[in-house]
Amino acid sequence: MEGTQQPAAPVLGALELDLHVPDVAVAVTYLSAQLSRAGWIEDSTAFADAVMLREQHGSTALPIGVALPHARLGNLSRIALAYAHCPEGLDWGGTRVDLIFLVAVPKIQATAYLALVQQLTKTLRSDKHLQELKSLGDGGACRAWLQRHLNLVLA
Template sequence: MDLSALLSPDCTRCAVAGSSKKKVLELIGQLAAPRLSGTTSFDVFESLLNRERLGSTGIGAGVAIPHGRLGSANKPVAVLMTLAEPIEFDAIDNQPIDIVFALLVPEDHHEQHLQTLAAVAQRLNDKSCTRALRDAQSDQALFELFTGGSCT
């Protein structure tokens, strides 16, 4: 799966100062909304927060994959961040997270949504990939690693 079609350099951030789960979800909204015509950062935040209320998207090993569907979205968009310091995210292993990959899709993209989540989870379960992402020193390096480097 070509994740560079979903993830763009302007939605990739390295060593973000995210003090809480809520702040990280808000930042995802700020990054993703400009790429989703007709969608506000609050729409994105609310979609992600509603999904988190169903159960945490913290998959363990320091990784979270928040995701949501948006009626106003016209295409899927992803956001990738590493955090400067791990934060509590109610992950399944009760460990803090420091890698966040968010996926936002149009309301009617059910199958694509599930396939993309599975592909991302597989990449982020690879210890060499997560190690490389954590070692990235810039937004661009993080983007290149995830879309074409050691995480493919």
């Protein structure tokens, strides 16, 4: 097809294996700042606000303890993620969540975003995969795992 080029694969922009935060807002603010520091998004505060606004329309927490907070940005060239593991768990609008994938989505990449979400949900619905990911304590091993199972590109 003319004019439609394959968008670049989602990139893992930040990783936090031992996150201790009191609530969702702090978690989102912190991970947004990480993505911003890594150079993937420009205005960290505006992005965090957009993510929290989006959560008001519908929680992104899955019953398996994974949350996929996200917001859309107009000037982004590819999907960027920040991954965090909260060993103590977090109350995410009534659901206990310990894995967070914060996603910055370019406005025109609906297809790539849907592909990512389905891939992520399908992979982590398998209990074996979920426990495997949670057990990873080393940053390098975790990056490699995410690269292999979710087809993420490492920054």
